[in-house]
Amino acid sequence: MNxxxxxxxxxxxxxxxxxxxxxxxxxxLAVTSxxxxxLGMGLTTAAVLVLSNAFISLLRGVIPDKVRIxxxxxxxxxxxxxxxxxxxxxxxxxxxxxGVYIPLIVVNCxxxxxxxxxxxxxxxxxxxxxxLGMGLGFTFGLTCIGICREILGAGAxxxxxxxxxxxxxxxxxxxxxxxLVLAFLTAIQNKLKLPSAxxxxxxxxxxxxxxxxxxxxxxxxxNKGILEAERVAAKAAKAQAAKEAAAKxxAAKEAAAKxxxxxxxxxK
Numbered sequence: 202m203n204x205x206x207x208x209x210x211x212x213x214x215x216x217x218x219x220x221x222x223x224x225x226x227x228x229x230l231a232v233t234s235x236x237x238x239x240l241g242m243g244l245t246t247a248a249v250l251v252l253s254n255a256f257i258s259l260l261r262g263v264i265p266d267k268v269r270i271x272x273x274x275x276x277x278x279x280x281x282x283x284x285x286x287x288x289x290x291x292x293x294x295x296x297x298x299x300g301v302y303i304p305l306i307v308v309n310c311x312x313x314x315x316x317x318x319x320x321x322x323x324x325x326x327x328x329x330x331x332x333l334g335m336g337l338g339f340t341f342g343l344t345c346i347g348i349c350r351e352i353l354g355a356g357a358x359x360x361x362x363x364x365x366x367x368x369x370x371x372x373x374x375x376x377x378x379x380x381l382v383l384a385f386l387t388a389i390q391n392k393l394k395l396p397s398a399x400x401x402x403x404x405x406x407x408x409x410x411x412x413x414x415x416x417x418x419x420x421x422x423x424n425k426g427i428l429e430a431e432r433v434a435a436k437a438a439k440a441q442a443a444k445e446a447a448a449k450x451x452a453a454k455e456a457a458a459k460x461x462x463x464x465x466x467x468x469k
Contacts, residue, residue, distance in 0.1 A: 205330040212334025218311045219342025220390065223398040225311045228302045229343055230379040236359050239347030240340060241295045242302065245284055247336020249306055252280045254320040254332035261321045273316045278307045311335060349382050350374055 218224045228246075233239040256276050257264075264272045285303045288296040296303065306312065315335055320328040351357055354374030356364030372378050391400045 204327050208327055208330040209334040209337070212331065212336070213338040213341065215396075216335075217338040217342060218335055219339060219346075220386070220395075221397050224314070225309055225339060226383075228305070228309070229346065230376070230383065232299055232302050233343050233347040233350055233379060233382075234374045235298075235351045235355070235357075236344055236347040237295070238298050239343035239345075241292070242299055243336070243340025243343040245288070245299070245303065246306055246309065246311070246339055247333065248284055249277060249280050250312055250315060250332035250336040250339075251329055252332075253277045253312060254315060254328040255325055256280075257316050257320040258323060258325045258328035264321070269321060270313075270317070273313060273321075274307060277312055277316070281306045311339060346379070346382055346386070349386070350378055353382075354378060 216222055219229055228242055232242045253276055257273060281304060315331060319331045348358060350373045353370050356362060356369045387399055390397045
């Protein structure tokens, strides 16, 4: 039970996909023109996360390691198709509002990331709670951004008007407004020293230092082990090369000494 609660807390707070990990930015920026759209997209993604995590965990001992990523995509695509058909049948207005971003859930980095990092290595129940936690965290992030944009741009919350039309800033419900709202929220996080991908303590054990702002994508916490192994191998190779060079230098010195000694004997 503690593990399940931990997975929920991890997804909602510790590793929130939107505000901490900064994942799934495409739907985050595209569909959050209103709170209801953000809530709908978040819950849709959460449903796919829970179902795909459960199914992948069930089949973790069956799926061959070499084809695990294609297998994960097929499983996720199947659940996305089912969810999309349900939305078309029961919530057509939400389906029209979300549009192409529902099929794009298939390649959402949050879903594939949790499948690879957790569901494929852990039992079913913790995997379900991991997907639920990540899904609720994603829903929370999208809904918060949607509320901010809807209040500023349309003067409403979940469609209920609270600000007169004369005070609406239409810019915020347009595409550039999404970037601006996200930038402001990220700036507030950094100012308050809250954990996020743009506000982390540097780690000397990884090549980029853990500073995501200056990371070029080739060195991050995910490949820390690979980098350490490469450093150890390079150090060993350097030591071996130095040892061989020293041996060659010693052999050359001994050969020169013998040659000099032989020349001295000949002269005598």
